[in-house]
Amino acid sequence: MKQLKERILSDGKCLDGGILKVDNFINHQMDPVLMREMAKELVRRFSGHTINKVMTVEASGIAPAIMVGDYLNVPVLFAKKKTPSTMDNMLVTEVFSFTKNKTYTVCVSGDYLRPGDRILFVDDFLANGNAALGIIDLVEQAGATLEGMGFLIEKGFQTGGELLRGKGIHVESLAIIDSLDNCTVTFR
Amino acid sequence: MKQLKERILSDGKCLDGGILKVDNFINHQMDPVLMREMAKELVRRFSGHTINKVMTVEASGIAPAIMVGDYLNVPVLFAKKKTPSTMDNMLVTEVFSFTKNKTYTVCVSGDYLRPGDRILFVDDFLANGNAALGIIDLVEQAGATLEGMGFLIEKGFQTGGELLRGKGIHVESLAIIDSLDNCTVTFR
Numbered sequence: 023m024k025q026l027k028e029r030i031l032s033d034g035k036c037l038d039g040g041i042l043k044v045d046n047f048i049n050h051q052m053d054p055v056l057m058r059e060m061a062k063e064l065v066r067r068f069s070g071h072t073i074n075k076v077m078t079v080e081a082s083g084i085a086p087a088i089m090v091g092d093y094l095n096v097p098v099l100f101a102k103k104k105t106p107s108t109m110d111n112m113l114v115t116e117v118f119s120f121t122k123n124k125t126y127t128v129c130v131s132g133d134y135l136r137p138g139d140r141i142l143f144v145d146d147f148l149a150n151g152n153a154a155l156g157i158i159d160l161v162e163q164a165g166a167t168l169e170g171m172g173f174l175i176e177k178g179f180q181t182g183g184e185l186l187r188g189k190g191i192h193v194e195s196l197a198i199i200d201s202l203d204n205c206t207v208t209f210r
Numbered sequence: 211m212k213q214l215k216e217r218i219l220s221d222g223k224c225l226d227g228g229i230l231k232v233d234n235f236i237n238h239q240m241d242p243v244l245m246r247e248m249a250k251e252l253v254r255r256f257s258g259h260t261i262n263k264v265m266t267v268e269a270s271g272i273a274p275a276i277m278v279g280d281y282l283n284v285p286v287l288f289a290k291k292k293t294p295s296t297m298d299n300m301l302v303t304e305v306f307s308f309t310k311n312k313t314y315t316v317c318v319s320g321d322y323l324r325p326g327d328r329i330l331f332v333d334d335f336l337a338n339g340n341a342a343l344g345i346i347d348l349v350e351q352a353g354a355t356l357e358g359m360g361f362l363i364e365k366g367f368q369t370g371g372e373l374l375r376g377k378g379i380h381v382e383s384l385a386i387i388d389s390l391d392n393c394t395v396t397f398r
């Protein structure tokens with residue numbers, strides 16, 4: 023998506039260790055106009071699917087997900103990274119974060135992720151795909167169907183994209199970055 | 211706001227201890243259509259103010275905030291509850307949570323909350339107002355101006371609303387609940 027790629031080049035910051043900071047417009051300060059355009063583009067790319075629910079993980083996935091849900095006119099469910107004391111019928115999975123080098127819990131209520139649901143998962147970043155694997159596990163636990171996974175930015179030099187596409191999942195990323203070497207952004 | 215009050219009555223769940231669960235449509239599963247209507251109503255109520263940035267706290271505040279920002283066509287900044295290792299120019303405050311009986315850190319980057327900014331804060335719940343006080347502290351640290359604070363649901367039987375209005379802040383809540391006694395919702 024041209025608009026996003028241009029924004030990454032103008033406002034993204036590249037740090038050592040393959041880190042791309044987009045906290046100017048995606049995951050700390052957010053540009054709602056760009057966010058809406060990105061949501062619209064994700065909806066277009068998944069237009070061949072029947073989707074009755076959008077799913078994401080807190081926190082940075084919520085903004086694109088709510089806008090995708092608004093375009094599709096379906097509920098949006100965000101998985102939580104802590105296990106709330108008041109959640110009924112809880113489905114739980116574990117996710118290993120390479121960035122933070124630790125395992126965390128992700129949960130949703132089976133009251134809202136249900137058998138027969140046709141899920142579009144939306145998140146800001148795809149890197150190693152571990153969070154995505156956790157979501158796949160939750161969707162399977164619930165007996166729901168995963169229709170697709172849409173990401174704003176994919177780090178193509180990490181393994182998540184290959185892993186998910188290898189499972190036959192319809193994956194769409196609005197910008198795929200093949201390299202951040204020498205702090206230069208190279209798009210696929 | 212009539213539409214929200216009706217939804218609270220139809221889909222909210224009341225638990226012992228003054229807890230209102232709205233995880234069916236606000237803070238776990240979200241209804242994007244209602245969310246957009248609530249954002250529109252908040253924008254209407256703050257139409258007398260000049261606002262150049264919307265602010266919220268992760269995670270449940272993000273959905274209403276991004277939609278308010280979309281209507282106002284201004285950036286949306288979400289404060290983080292953990293201190294990221296890669297945040298530049300960090301402003302930090304501490305918030306005591308009665309619900310969880312512990313103190314947590316809330317931070318934003320001073321690169322995005324800046325002197326001269328005119329901030330509308332948006333969140334899902336106003337209860338004791340401690341998170342709101344943390345935001346006021348961050349806004350003051352940055353030398354920005356707080357134009358107002360908009361909430362979806364206010365627990366009128368807790369002290370936050372009185373505290374914030376007593377400071378002369380323009381506070382708007384789309385539904386104010388005066389009592390959850392006997393698990394019956396009584397609106398103001």
